[in-house]
Amino acid sequence: MEKMANKVPEMPLEPVAHSSHVAATGYDEDTARMVVEYLDGSFYRWEGIPASVYSAMRAVQSVGKYLRTVEKQFGKGICMK
Numbered sequence: 790m791e792k793m794a795n796k797v798p799e800m801p802l803e804p805v806a807h808s809s810h811v812a813a814t815g816y817d818e819d820t821a822r823m824v825v826e827y828l829d830g831s832f833y834r835w836e837g838i839p840a841s842v843y844s845a846m847r848a849v850q851s852v853g854k855y856l857r858t859v860e861k862q863f864g865k866g867i868c869m870k
Contacts, residue, residue: 800815832870
């Protein structure tokens with residue numbers, strides 16, 4: 790997993806309620822880039838994520854579980870911080 794020290798996302802993040810791992814998520818439709826902030830303060834970025842995948846993730850009860858599905862399909866995210 791590529792490490793990009795001190796590179797925080799340049800998009801607004803929406804808080805995730807009731808997650809034991811995920812603090813917030815963000816999505817940029819122009820670049821199909823998704824960012825996830827974890828409760829430990831780390832940020833991960835995925836490229837090429839369809840808007841429908843991001844919308845589905847925001848709607849599920851377990852964002853962490855859904856992220857495992859995203860990783861199976863699109864690979865692991867790139868650590869930003």
